[in-house]
Amino acid sequence: MALLLKNAHVIDSQVGLNETADILIRDGKIVEIGQGLSLEKGVERDLAGKIVVPGLVDMHVHLREPGFEQKEDIASGTRAAAHGGFTAVCAMPNTNPVVDNAVAVEYVKSIASQAGKCRVHVSGSCSQGLKGETLSEMGDMAAHGAVAFTDDGRGIQAAGMMRRVMDYASQFGRVVMSHCQDEDLVGDGQVNEGVASTRLGLLGWPAEGEELQIARDIALCRLTGCKLHIQHISTARGLDMVRAAKAEGLPVTCEVTPHHLFLTEDNIGDDYSTALKVNPPLRTAADAEALIAGVIDGTVDAIVTDHAPHTAWEKDREFELAPFGMIGLETSLGLVITNLVATGKISWERMTELMGANQRAILGVERVALEAGSTADLTVIDPEAAWTVDAADFCSKAKNSGFIGAQLTGRATDVYVGGYATMEDGKIVE
Ligand SMILES: NC(=O)N[C@@H](CC(=O)O)C(=O)O
Ligand SMILES: [Zn+2]
Numbered sequence: 001m002a003l004l005l006k007n008a009h010v011i012d013s014q015v016g017l018n019e020t021a022d023i024l025i026r027d028g029k030i031v032e033i034g035q036g037l038s039l040e041k042g043v044e045r046d047l048a049g050k051i052v053v054p055g056l057v058d059m060h061v062h063l064r065e066p067g068f069e070q071k072e073d074i075a076s077g078t079r080a081a082a083h084g085g086f087t088a089v090c091a092m093p094n095t096n097p098v099v100d101n102a103v104a105v106e107y108v109k110s111i112a113s114q115a116g117k118c119r120v121h122v123s124g125s126c127s128q129g130l131k132g133e134t135l136s137e138m139g140d141m142a143a144h145g146a147v148a149f150t151d152d153g154r155g156i157q158a159a160g161m162m163r164r165v166m167d168y169a170s171q172f173g174r175v176v177m178s179h180c181q182d183e184d185l186v187g188d189g190q191v192n193e194g195v196a197s198t199r200l201g202l203l204g205w206p207a208e209g210e211e212l213q214i215a216r217d218i219a220l221c222r223l224t225g226c227k228l229h230i231q232h233i234s235t236a237r238g239l240d241m242v243r244a245a246k247a248e249g250l251p252v253t254c255e256v257t258p259h260h261l262f263l264t265e266d267n268i269g270d271d272y273s274t275a276l277k278v279n280p281p282l283r284t285a286a287d288a289e290a291l292i293a294g295v296i297d298g299t300v301d302a303i304v305t306d307h308a309p310h311t312a313w314e315k316d317r318e319f320e321l322a323p324f325g326m327i328g329l330e331t332s333l334g335l336v337i338t339n340l341v342a343t344g345k346i347s348w349e350r351m352t353e354l355m356g357a358n359q360r361a362i363l364g365v366e367r368v369a370l371e372a373g374s375t376a377d378l379t380v381i382d383p384e385a386a387w388t389v390d391a392a393d394f395c396s397k398a399k400n401s402g403f404i405g406a407q408l409t410g411r412a413t414d415v416y417v418g419g420y421a422t423m424e425d426g427k428i429v430e
């Protein structure tokens with residue numbers, strides 16, 4: 001199958017591209033990028049006015065299958081991913097059963113290959129059942145394609161256990177992705193400790209509950225040499241620690257979510273909206289500002305959604321009883337374009353790094369670039385499209401977004417995975 005994308009504005013910092021060009025694709029690969037290309041037989045599309053970038057990646061997504069299909073499943077979660085412009089996601093292992101062995105890895109891979117609308121990289125847990133006690137079958141999972149290890153949803157409480165996790169993962173060259181949360185300190189914390197917890201009369205989830213584990217894990221990175229990735233970083237001081245670790249030359253990376261960048265504890269109002277209950281909690285405006293500064297100066301490696309779908313009935317409860325998490329796949333790109341690119345805070349090139357190239361490098365998966373020979377995973381963006389976030393438009397089963405009603409400019413219109421369209425003109429291809 002041959003496909004010719006004409007007159008696109010191609011942007012990819014990996015190969016120094018930022019110009020109008022045509023892209024010729026054959027058998028799932030980019031054959032040529034250049035001016036005035038033509039095609040004898042095949043499909044031709046005119047993308048004048050659109051931007052084409054290497055396919056976007058979201059390395060922190062909860063697809064909920066197996067076990068929590070009432071919230072999301074691999075079919076619906078990957079449709080949401082394609083709808084948001086992503087060509088690949090990394091699935092978190094906090095399913096039921098937990099992905100802590102090779103059979104579970106193979107299960108997710110096989111459902112994804114049948115039902116998936118994007119690539120699904122699988123992460124395995126660090127500990128059996130996410131209990132933080134016994135190592136998971138990391139070697140077996142790595143052999144079956146697990147790209148990373150994480151106990152996401154929980155912090156690993158014992159430093160000695162975390163050390164063993166990192167010693168072990170490094171033998172397989174895999175990154176350990178850390179959800180930093182000291183349970184003894186955080187307890188039943190609901191919202192950021194300080195002004196928000198006082199104003200709302202809810203138990204506080206202190207910044208230190210996250211920062212203690214960031215500090216500890218950086219120390220363990222120094223001790224073990226294992227690649228460390230800090231998940232959903234949310235505080236200014238936590239980010240400073242990552243900045244210092246990088247300056248020291250340690251193999252430490254980190255990610256932020258759109259909700260920690262563009263929402264703060266001040267957004268939780270008198271309605272106690274449970275859509276804004278996330279883990280780690282929304283922090284202060286100063287923290288959000290520091291995270292944006294980190295996105296700009298390169299301390300932040302990746303923007304991920306931590307897409308955490310929950311049913312309406314689970315979220316429609318008292319704040320203390322509702323589960324933590326918000327969805328994000330279908331709003332992330334629009335939020336980033338509107339708040340960071342259109343405002344001139346970051347370039348389009350930097351966006352492609354934060355939402356693509358850097359994430360592939362952290363996960364150690366195949367590079368995708370706008371160059372001949374690369375796999376044709378591409379995201380097509382209409383930078384001018386003005387739209388309002390409406391839950392009725394979501395492909396996700398869940399509606400627990402903190403951005404309903406937001407007015408955004410810019411969204412993905414078409415997505416190609418291995419040269420095949422998974423979304424065309426904003427519609428999922430069946
Ligand atoms: N982030 C969340 O608030 N929730 C996540 C767990 C996690 O990412 O820690 C979930 O699985 O629902
Ligand atoms: Zn987490």
Ligand SMILES: [Zn+2]
Pocket residue numbers: 060062092152153306308
């Ligand atoms: Zn998560």
